[in-house]
Amino acid sequence: MSNMTYAEALIDGLHGCMSEDERVSLIGSFVLGLGPQRHLVDRLRNNFADRINDPPTSEAAAAAAGIGAAMAGDRPFVDIGTASFIFEAWSQITNEAANAYYMSGGQIKTPVTFHMLHGLRGGGAAQHSHSPQAMLFNCPGLEIVLPASPSDVKGLIRSAILSDNPTVVIDHAKLLGLEEDVPKHDYEIPFGKANVRRRGGDATIVATSLTVQTSLEAAEILSQQGIEVEVIDPRTIVPLDKEAIFSSVEKTGRLVVVDEANMSCSIASEIGMIVAEEAFSFLKAPIVRVARPDVPVPFSPPLEEYIATDADKIIAAVKKVAV
Amino acid sequence: MEYQLTHQKSRDILERMLKMRRFEEAVCAVAEDHFFGHYHLYIGQEATGASVIEALDPKDLILTTHRNHGHIIGRGADPGKAMAEILGRADGFNGGRGGTLHLTERSKGFLSTSAVVGGAIGLATGAGYALKRAPGNTISVAFFGDGALEEGTAFEALNLASLWSLPVLFICENNSHGAPGAAAGEYPSSVIAAKELVAIPESLDIRATSVDGADVQAVYAAVAEAIAAIRAGLGPHFIETNTVRWPGSRPLWPELSTGVTDLSAAWDESRISGEHAEWIRGHDPVLRLVRHLIDNGALSIDEVTKIDIDIRDKMMVAKSFSLASPLPEPESALEGVFV
Numbered sequence: 001m002s003n004m005t006y007a008e009a010l011i012d013g014l015h016g017c018m019s020e021d022e023r024v025s026l027i028g029s030f031v032l033g034l035g036p037q038r039h040l041v042d043r044l045r046n047n048f049a050d051r052i053n054d055p056p057t058s059e060a061a062a063a064a065a066g067i068g069a070a071m072a073g074d075r076p077f078v079d080i081g082t083a084s085f086i087f088e089a090w091s092q093i094t095n096e097a098a099n100a101y102y103m104s105g106g107q108i109k110t111p112v113t114f115h116m117l118h119g120l121r122g123g124g125a126a127q128h129s130h131s132p133q134a135m136l137f138n139c140p141g142l143e144i145v146l147p148a149s150p151s152d153v154k155g156l157i158r159s160a161i162l163s164d165n166p167t168v169v170i171d172h173a174k175l176l177g178l179e180e181d182v183p184k185h186d187y188e189i190p191f192g193k194a195n196v197r198r199r200g201g202d203a204t205i206v207a208t209s210l211t212v213q214t215s216l217e218a219a220e221i222l223s224q225q226g227i228e229v230e231v232i233d234p235r236t237i238v239p240l241d242k243e244a245i246f247s248s249v250e251k252t253g254r255l256v257v258v259d260e261a262n263m264s265c266s267i268a269s270e271i272g273m274i275v276a277e278e279a280f281s282f283l284k285a286p287i288v289r290v291a292r293p294d295v296p297v298p299f300s301p302p303l304e305e306y307i308a309t310d311a312d313k314i315i316a317a318v319k320k321v322a323v
Numbered sequence: 324m325e326y327q328l329t330h331q332k333s334r335d336i337l338e339r340m341l342k343m344r345r346f347e348e349a350v351c352a353v354a355e356d357h358f359f360g361h362y363h364l365y366i367g368q369e370a371t372g373a374s375v376i377e378a379l380d381p382k383d384l385i386l387t388t389h390r391n392h393g394h395i396i397g398r399g400a401d402p403g404k405a406m407a408e409i410l411g412r413a414d415g416f417n418g419g420r421g422g423t424l425h426l427t428e429r430s431k432g433f434l435s436t437s438a439v440v441g442g443a444i445g446l447a448t449g450a451g452y453a454l455k456r457a458p459g460n461t462i463s464v465a466f467f468g469d470g471a472l473e474e475g476t477a478f479e480a481l482n483l484a485s486l487w488s489l490p491v492l493f494i495c496e497n498n499s500h501g502a503p504g505a506a507a508g509e510y511p512s513s514v515i516a517a518k519e520l521v522a523i524p525e526s527l528d529i530r531a532t533s534v535d536g537a538d539v540q541a542v543y544a545a546v547a548e549a550i551a552a553i554r555a556g557l558g559p560h561f562i563e564t565n566t567v568r569w570p571g572s573r574p575l576w577p578e579l580s581t582g583v584t585d586l587s588a589a590w591d592e593s594r595i596s597g598e599h600a601e602w603i604r605g606h607d608p609v610l611r612l613v614r615h616l617i618d619n620g621a622l623s624i625d626e627v628t629k630i631d632i633d634i635r636d637k638m639m640v641a642k643s644f645s646l647a648s649p650l651p652e653p654e655s656a657l658e659g660v661f662v
C-alpha cells in the first residue's frame with residue numbers, strides 16, 4: 001500500500017497499462033488538467049515520450065483518431081480535457097464509437113478509452129463546467145465510468161483500457177488532490193459492481209463521482225444527528241449495479257439520489273426511476289434527487305456555490321425522506 | 324511510364340469493375356420488389372474503386388461510406404452476403420444490423436463503414452495512427468465523396484493526418500460533375516467555396532492530385548505512386564477522382580436509367596441510344612475500359628463476354644441466396660451492443 005493522491009493513482013493506473021502493452025498510447029496529454037497536479041503527467045512523458053501525442057484543438061479529429069486506431073487494433077487513451085469539450089467530439093463518440101460493434105454485427109471492436117474532467121471546478125463558468133455523463137447515459141454502446149476515490153480510479157482506469165468496448169472515464173478536478181492508501185500493484189475493478197462506501201439503516205444515498213465524497217461528508221454530519229445513511233457508489237453507470245441499489249433500498253426503504261449533472265434527465269433521475277419501476281415495494285417514502293438546477297453555470301462564486309451539489313442539500317434531502 | 328498497367332492487371336481491374344456493375348444492377352432489380360430504405364449505387368465510379376483496390380495490398384485497411392457496395396464487392400466480398408445485408412437478412416455480413424449504409428467485411432480489411440458524411444476521413448486518420456505505430460508499412464485508405472469536405476471533421480482530420488504524417492490515402496470521389504444537385508431538385512452535389520477541392524488538402528500541406536476517375540490507367544498510376552510515397556513514410560496523400568455522375572444517381576432515389584449495361588455497346592456504337600446515350604458513350608467507365616482493352620488486343624470480344632456472363636450468373640446466385648436468407652429473430656435486436 002502507498003498513500004497517494006487521486007492524481008497519482010490515476011497516473012499509476014495509466015503507467016501500468018502503458019508498461020504492459022505497447023498498443024496503449026495517449027492522444028492528448030492534459031490528463032490532470034491545468035491544476036497543481038499536472039506535473040505528474042511527466043512520469044508518463046518521461047517513460048513513454050513516443051507514445052504521447054498532443055493533437056491540435058480538434059476534439060472531433062482527436063476522438064476520431066482514437067476510434068479509428070482502436071478499430072485497427074490499438075488501445076488508445078484519448079484525453080478530451082475539460083468535459084465540456086466533448087461536445088466538439090459528440091458525433092465521433094456517440095455516432096461512431098458507440099455504434100460500430102452493433103451495426104457491424106460484431107465485426108468491429110472499438111477498444112478506445114476517453115477521459116475528461118467534469119463539473120464545477122471553481123470559476124469555470126457556463127462553457128467549462130459541464131457534467132455530460134447524463135447525456136452519454138442516453139447513448140447505447142458506451143461504458144461510462146465515474147471513479148470517486150484514488151484506489152478506485154487506479155483500478156477503473158485499468159479496466160477501462162483493458163475493456164474491448166468504447167469507454168468514457170469521467171473524473172472531477174476537485175477529486176485530484178484527495179489522498180488514500182492505494183495498493184502498489186496493478187489491479188482491475190470490474191464494471192457493474194457498486195462500492196458500498198458506508199453502511200447505515202435510515203436511508204440510502206446513491207451518488208457518483210465527487211458527490212460520493214460530498215455524500216460521505218453529509219453522512220458524518222447526519223450521524224451526529226442520529227441519522228445513519230448508507231452511501232452507494234455505483235462506480236460505473238453503464239453497466240449499472242442495480243442489485244446493490246435495490247438491496248440497500250430494501251433495507252432502508254428510503255432513497256436519495258445525488259448527482260452533479262443538471263437535474264433534468266440526470267443520472268439521479270434515471271436511477272430514481274429504475275428504483276421506482278423495479279423496486280417500488282421497498283420504498284417507504286418518495287425518492288428525492290439532488291442535482292444541479294437547470295441553469296447554465298454562472299461565474300461569480302456565490303452564484304456557482306448556490307447551484308452546487310453540496311452537503312447541506314444532501315442533508316436536507318435525507319431529512320425529507322427519513323423519518 | 325511508371326505504373327503502366329499490364330494487360331493482366333487491366334483485365335483484373337475490369338473483372339472487379341464488372342462485379343461492381345453487375346452487383347449494383349442486381350441491387351436495383353431487387354429494390355423494385357423489396358424496400359430497404361434509401362441506398363446509393365456505385366455505377367459510374369467503378370474505374371476509381373477497382374483501380375485503387377488493385378493497387379492496394381490485402382493488408383491495407385479501407386474506410387468507406389454510404390456508397391460502399393462497389394468497394395466491398397470490388398475487394399472480393401461474397402456478393403450473396405453483401406446482398407443479404409442490404410436486405411437486412413440474418414446471413415448478411417453485419418447480421419442485418421447495418422444494411423446498405425454500414426455494410427462491412429472486416430476480413431477483407433474494411434473497418435466500420437460510417438454513413439456520416441466525412442466519417443471515413445476521421446476513422447481512416449485514426450487507422451493510420453495505429454498503422455504508423457505498428458511494424459510494417461501498411462496504410463489506410465478513406466473513400467469519400469466531394470460533399471465530405473463540407474464537414475468540419477474532415478478538415479480537422481486532414482490537418483491531424485498531415486501534422487502527424489500518417490500513412491493515409493484519401494480518395495475523394497468527385498461525382499458532382501454534370502449534376503446540378505439540390506438546386507435542381509436532384510440528389511445533392513457538393514457546395515464549396517474553394518475554387519478546386521484539392522486546394523483544401525494542399526492548404527494543409529498534403530500532396531494532392533486530381534485525375535479522371537473514369538480512366539483506369541490515370542487512377543491506377545496516381546494511386547500507385549501515392550501509395551509508394553506513403554509507404555516510404557512521406558505522409559498522407561489526397562487524390563480527387565472525377566467522374567460525370569451516372570444519370571441513375573441524379574434523382575433523389577436511384578433509378579436504372581441507363582438500363583442493364585450492354586457490353587456490346589463498347590464495340591458497336593449503334594447499340595447506344597436513348598436519353599442518356601451521351602453518358603453511355605462518353606462516360607461509362609466499364610464500356611470505356613472494355614473498348615480500350617479490345618482495341619489494344621488485351622481482350623477479345625468472346626473473352627469479355629464470357630467473363631461477364633460468369634459474373635452475371637454469380638450475381639443471380641447471390642440474389643437468390645439473399646432472398647432466401649431469413650430475417651433475424653426480433654428479440655436479437657437487444658443483443659450485441661457490447662463485446
